[in-house]
Amino acid sequence: MISYQVIEHGQPLQANFLSTPQPKGTEVLVRVTRSGVCHSDLHIWEGYFDLGGGRRFYVKERGCVPPFTLGHEPFGIVEAAGPRARARGVKVGQKRLVYPWIGCGKCAVCKAGQENYCVSGTRFLGVNRPGAYATHMLVPDPRYLVDIGGIDDSFAATLACSALTAYSAAAKLPAMGAKDEVAVLGCGGLGLVGISVLRERGVKRIVACDVDDAKLAAAARLGAKRGVNTRAPDAAQQLQGIAGALDFVGAAATATLGIGALRKGGRYVICGLYGGELVHPLPPIAQRAIGIIGSYVGNLQELKEVVALAKRKKLKPLPVETRPAAEANAALEDLKAGRVLGRVVLDFAGVEA
Numbered sequence: 472m473i474s475y476q477v478i479e480h481g482q483p484l485q486a487n488f489l490s491t492p493q494p495k496g497t498e499v500l501v502r503v504t505r506s507g508v509c510h511s512d513l514h515i516w517e518g519y520f521d522l523g524g525g526r527r528f529y530v531k532e533r534g535c536v537p538p539f540t541l542g543h544e545p546f547g548i549v550e551a552a553g554p555r556a557r558a559r560g561v562k563v564g565q566k567r568l569v570y571p572w573i574g575c576g577k578c579a580v581c582k583a584g585q586e587n588y589c590v591s592g593t594r595f596l597g598v599n600r601p602g603a604y605a606t607h608m609l610v611p612d613p614r615y616l617v618d619i620g621g622i623d624d625s626f627a628a629t630l631a632c633s634a635l636t637a638y639s640a641a642a643k644l645p646a647m648g649a650k651d652e653v654a655v656l657g658c659g660g661l662g663l664v665g666i667s668v669l670r671e672r673g674v675k676r677i678v679a680c681d682v683d684d685a686k687l688a689a690a691a692r693l694g695a696k697r698g699v700n701t702r703a704p705d706a707a708q709q710l711q712g713i714a715g716a717l718d719f720v721g722a723a724a725t726a727t728l729g730i731g732a733l734r735k736g737g738r739y740v741i742c743g744l745y746g747g748e749l750v751h752p753l754p755p756i757a758q759r760a761i762g763i764i765g766s767y768v769g770n771l772q773e774l775k776e777v778v779a780l781a782k783r784k785k786l787k788p789l790p791v792e793t794r795p796a797a798e799a800n801a802a803l804e805d806l807k808a809g810r811v812l813g814r815v816v817l818d819f820a821g822v823e824a
C-alpha cells in the first residue's frame with residue numbers, strides 16, 4: 472500500500488510504500504478511493520492546537536506521533552475482511568463510508584453510543600490511528616462502515632467529518648421558536664452545511680456571519696435570512712438578541728461576538744478549532760442564563776442520520792473539488808492559505824497500491 476505520511480510536523484507529506492495489513496477477527500481492510508481534506512488536518516499536520524496566550528496543545532500528547540497518516544473523511548471499497556467480519560455479512564467489493572471517531576468500545580460513554588467522547592482510549596482514524604491519506608486502511612469493526620446508497624463518492628467522504636460536525640453541533644441547540652434567530656459564525660465548508668442542517672431542523676431565521684462577502688452570498692443562496700460581515704464596526708449590534716450561535720471558526724473574536732450577542736437564555740455552541748482563548752466575566756453567564764457548550768465531531772448514530780439526510784437530498788452538496796492524491800501537499804497548502812471554497816477531496820482510486 473501507499474500512504475501519504477507526516478514525517479515531520481509542518482513539512483511536506485511523503486508517499487511511503489508500506490506492507491498492506493491483513494484484517495483479523497472483526498477487522499475490515501478498506502481500499503480507500505476518496506479522502507476528504509479537513510481544516511483539522513492542518514492542525515495535526517502542524518503538530519499543535521493554539522490554546523491562546525502563547526500556549527499550545529501538541530498532538531503527540533494524544534498519540535499522534537510521526538510517521539503518521541492523516542485523513543478522517545474516508546470512503547472506499549471493502550478489499551478484505553477478517554473471519555468475524557465476514558460472518559457479519561461484510562463482503563469484498565462493498566462501497567462504504569467509514570466512521571472514523573472510534574472509541575475504546577468498552578467505557579460507559581462508548582457503550583452509551585458516544586464513542587466520539589470516549590474517556591478511556593480513543594482510536595480516531597486519521598487522528599491517533601492511521602487514516603485515509605492512503606490506498607488502504609484498517610477499520611476495527613464492520614459496525615463503523617456505513618452504506619451511502621447512490622450518493623456521489625466525493626460528497627459522501629465529506630459527511631464523515633464536516634457534515635457530521637455541523638449536524639451534531641446544531642443538535643445541541645434548544646428548540647427554536649419561529650422568530651428566534653440563530654447565527655452561523657463562519658461560512659466555510661462546515662458553516663454552509665450547518666445552514667442546510669438548521670433549515671432541516673426547522674430554524675427559519677438564520678444569520679450568516681463571515682468576513683468574506685462571497686461566502687455570505689453563498690450562505691444566502693442556501694437559505695440564510697440575512698448576513699453580517701463581521702468586519703463591520705457595528706457587527707455586534709447587528710447580531711444582538713440572537714437565541715443561538717454555532718461557531719464553526721472557534722477563534723477568540725467569533726466566541727466573543729457570538730456569546731456577547733446572545734439574548735437571555737440563549738446558547739452558544741463551539742465546534743471550530745481555529746484557536747485562542749476566551750476571557751468572559753462570570754456573573755453575566757448566570758444572570759443571562761446563557762449556555763456555552765462544546766461539540767466535537769459526532770457519534771455513529773448521528774452519522775447515519777446525516778447519511779439519511781444526504782440520501783433524501785436534504786443536505787445541499789458543497790462545492791467539492793476532487794484532486795489526485797499526489798496533490799495532497801498542494802491541497803493542504805491551499806487550505807491553509809484560504810484558497811479552498813467548500814471542500815477538497817483526494818482521489819486515491821487511481822493510485823497504484
Ligand SMILES: [Zn+2]
Pocket residue numbers: 509510511512543632633
Ligand atoms: Zn475534520
Ligand SMILES: [Zn+2]
Pocket residue numbers: 574575576577578579580581582586589590591592
Ligand atoms: Zn470508550
